Amino acid sequence: MVGGDGAGKSTLLRALVGLVRLSAGTARRPGKRSIGYIPATAGLYVDLTVEKNLAFIGRAYGVTGAEYVTRSEGLLERIGLTQARSRLGGQLSGGMQRKLAVAMALFHDPELLVLDEPTTGVDPVSRAELWRLIARAAARDTAVVVATTYVDEANRGSTVLLMDQGRAIATGSPSDIIAAVPGAVGVVRDAVRPRGPSWRSGSSWRVWAPSDSLPEGAESVTPTFDDAVMIAALADGEKA
Amino acid sequence: MDHLAESRSATIRFGDFTAVDDVDLAVGSGEVVGLLGANGAGKTTLIRMLLGLLTPTRGTVSLFGGPPSRATRRRVGYVPQTLGLYDDLTVQENWAFTGAAFDTKEQALPESIADSGHELVGDLSLGLQRRVAFAVAFSHDPDLLILDEPTSGVGPLSRARLWEDIRASAENGTGVLVTTHNMEEAEQCDRLVFMVDGRVAAAGTLSDVIGDRQVVQVDSDDWRQAFSALDGDGFVVQVQGDCLRVPGTPGQVDELLRRHQLTGNVTAVPANLEETFFDIVTSASRQ
Numbered sequence: 001m002v003g004g005d006g007a008g009k010s011t012l013l014r015a016l017v018g019l020v021r022l023s024a025g026t027a028r029r030p031g032k033r034s035i036g037y038i039p040a041t042a043g044l045y046v047d048l049t050v051e052k053n054l055a056f057i058g059r060a061y062g063v064t065g066a067e068y069v070t071r072s073e074g075l076l077e078r079i080g081l082t083q084a085r086s087r088l089g090g091q092l093s094g095g096m097q098r099k100l101a102v103a104m105a106l107f108h109d110p111e112l113l114v115l116d117e118p119t120t121g122v123d124p125v126s127r128a129e130l131w132r133l134i135a136r137a138a139a140r141d142t143a144v145v146v147a148t149t150y151v152d153e154a155n156r157g158s159t160v161l162l163m164d165q166g167r168a169i170a171t172g173s174p175s176d177i178i179a180a181v182p183g184a185v186g187v188v189r190d191a192v193r194p195r196g197p198s199w200r201s202g203s204s205w206r207v208w209a210p211s212d213s214l215p216e217g218a219e220s221v222t223p224t225f226d227d228a229v230m231i232a233a234l235a236d237g238e239k240a
Numbered sequence: 241m242d243h244l245a246e247s248r249s250a251t252i253r254f255g256d257f258t259a260v261d262d263v264d265l266a267v268g269s270g271e272v273v274g275l276l277g278a279n280g281a282g283k284t285t286l287i288r289m290l291l292g293l294l295t296p297t298r299g300t301v302s303l304f305g306g307p308p309s310r311a312t313r314r315r316v317g318y319v320p321q322t323l324g325l326y327d328d329l330t331v332q333e334n335w336a337f338t339g340a341a342f343d344t345k346e347q348a349l350p351e352s353i354a355d356s357g358h359e360l361v362g363d364l365s366l367g368l369q370r371r372v373a374f375a376v377a378f379s380h381d382p383d384l385l386i387l388d389e390p391t392s393g394v395g396p397l398s399r400a401r402l403w404e405d406i407r408a409s410a411e412n413g414t415g416v417l418v419t420t421h422n423m424e425e426a427e428q429c430d431r432l433v434f435m436v437d438g439r440v441a442a443a444g445t446l447s448d449v450i451g452d453r454q455v456v457q458v459d460s461d462d463w464r465q466a467f468s469a470l471d472g473d474g475f476v477v478q479v480q481g482d483c484l485r486v487p488g489t490p491g492q493v494d495e496l497l498r499r500h501q502l503t504g505n506v507t508a509v510p511a512n513l514e515e516t517f518f519d520i521v522t523s524a525s526r527q
Contacts, residue, residue, distance in 0.1 A: 003395060124278070124517045226424065
């Protein structure tokens with residue numbers, strides 16, 4: 001689920017997991033005990049140690065004894081926090097906090113994992129590690145819904161929902177969304193803005209011709225996913 | 241070329257910890273330079289040295305050809321990630337405050353934010369707050385702009401507009417230094433500098449930095465099984481839709497899949513910037 005601040009991503013996720021009631025329409029989901037959900041700003045207790053965070057979640061889901069030890073040790077190892085088990089949650093780096101939060105949401109092996117902007121502000125190395133955790137869950141048949149503001153992360157989903165001002169502006173696989181781009185896309189290697197809907201790409205411009213006829217001087221290119229996202233936003237007439 | 245901001249062999253130590261280690265960096269007129277690195281790599285410390293807020297232990301920094309000072313800092317526009325606006329003042333009041341601080345002539349609000357002049361900054365959407373922060377930073381015609389994650393959290397159209405503003409000022413001769421974790425943003429820069437553990441680990445244009453790095457793409461009927469096999473063997477696998485991307489050689493990956501009785505189409509493809517970043521950081525920390 002991709003969109004900027006205020007697009008409605010968090011509210012939709014909250015409706016999906018049953019934290020807000022829909023005014024119209026329906027949401028289907030597994031039972032509460034089969035959902036793992038992490039809101040954008042929380043997911044762990046900053047004043048508890050890594051170990052106690054896991055112990056809390058274990059008790060909450062009634063996982064005890066040898067089963068608890070196996071699961072918590074396995075998770076600690078997978079997120080690389082075995083050595084940091086006695087540190088307070090709040091003393092971990094942003095990336096480590098998010099990894100611990102994802103591990104906690106996965107503790108009870110949910111059928112549905114819902115993550116609200118798990119990678120915002122996280123550096124690319126920690127981000128790759130987080131996506132690895134997420135992919136592992138998906139590979140074990142957990143359904144995963146992830147909200148992000150980074151367009152390049154949308155490429156990771158098998159289905160993408162682009163949102164703006166509370167509405168879906170495009171949906172489908174990344175290749176479906178690219179294939180649905182109407183008209184032609186061109187590149188103009190010049191500082192002067194070309195005629196028609198256009199946006200910057202480094203020192204050149206990308207231009208979109210909904211009617212297929214590109215302005216003079218534009219070289220026709222195959223649209224990328226980034227182009228498709230821009231065009232969906234332009235077509236929807238997004239206001240700043 | 242005269243550099244607007246420059247560091248030469250800049251090094252700074254805090255006790256036993258070397259936060260910035262022998263760094264050469266230069267930002268010239270009209271260029272957009274991206275400064276990339278993991279959290280704690282030393283990006284912010286380097287910027288604070290360039291601004292003269294920290295003194296290097298060794299090496300030199302210069303701002304507009306001289307040592308950084310209050311006078312040269314006046315020629316810098318800075319937009320921190322937190323935007324640096326007063327939430328409880330209106331757009332107009334924020335504008336006037338900056339004007340007074342920089343002693344610029346009284347100017348009208350730019351058209352792009354004029355409609356919101358009487359609104360409190362705290363009541364505006366994040367996209368609009370960013371436009372205000374940019375307008376304020378641009379208002380004293382800075383010769384050098386320093387931007388920290390300039391388009392974090394904004395939608396595609398607002399991002400495009402902000403980059404139009406950045407590009408337009410670069411074309412007017414302003415030098416721009418951008419720090420970001422966002423690879424889309426990094427790809428907008430003319431030149432990139434990667435920092436790892438306080439040192440410059442790579443630098444150059446996007447294509448220089450990526451070089452001939454490749455990753456292996458795996459298209460298989462069942463990505464879950466292929467993922468589990470490769471992940472279990474220690475490969476750092478990234479999933480993109482139904483295909484996998486892994487560092488390594490096609491031969492290694494092919495052999496591993498065969499060992500698990502899995503089939504798939506295995507090809508070497510050019511690495512993207514994020515994969516390059518991961519490679520630079522992990523190979524630099526191994527050394």
